Amino acid sequence: MPNALLSIQIIPKxxxxxxxxxxxxxxIEVIQASGVKYQVNPLETTMEGDLEELLAIVKQMNEAVTExxxxxxxxxxxxxxxxxxxxxxxxxxxxxP
Numbered sequence: 001m002p003n004a005l006l007s008i009q010i011i012p013k014x015x016x017x018x019x020x021x022x023x024x025x026x027x028i029e030v031i032q033a034s035g036v037k038y039q040v041n042p043l044e045t046t047m048e049g050d051l052e053e054l055l056a057i058v059k060q061m062n063e064a065v066t067e068x069x070x071x072x073x074x075x076x077x078x079x080x081x082x083x084x085x086x087x088x089x090x091x092x093x094x095x096x097p
Contacts, residue, residue: 001085002037004051007078008058009044012070026068027061034060039088044076048088051081 012023028045031038034057037048047054062073080086 002048002050002087003081003083003085004054005046005048005080005086005088005091006051006054006058007044007046008061009076010061010065011074011076012065013072015069015071023065023068023070027065030061030064031057037088044078046088048086051079054079 008027010024010027012020012027014020014023028040031045031047034047034053036053036057039046047057058075058077062075065073080091
């Protein structure tokens with residue numbers, strides 16, 4: 001069972017002040033390629049998995065966005081960690097119709 005949820009908001013500094021969406025899309029592509037369970041929300045993306053794996057994905061995301069052309073990135077992260085297990089579904093099931 002996954003032991004962590006990690007929500008991340010990537011705020012890239014673009015070279016010429018252009019739209020950040022293509023940079024954010026690149027970061028989400030890294031998550032998609034990782035194979036972890038994730039959910040994209042309007043202001044952040046939440047991943048579910050092993051904490052070490054999720055932190056490695058964050059590193060890959062930052063590297064990918066700088067390789068894409070960003071001059072720098074702020075990554076705002078929230079982590080829920082429970083060695084006995086944690087899941088997005090369990091935390092949100094009471095809010096689903």
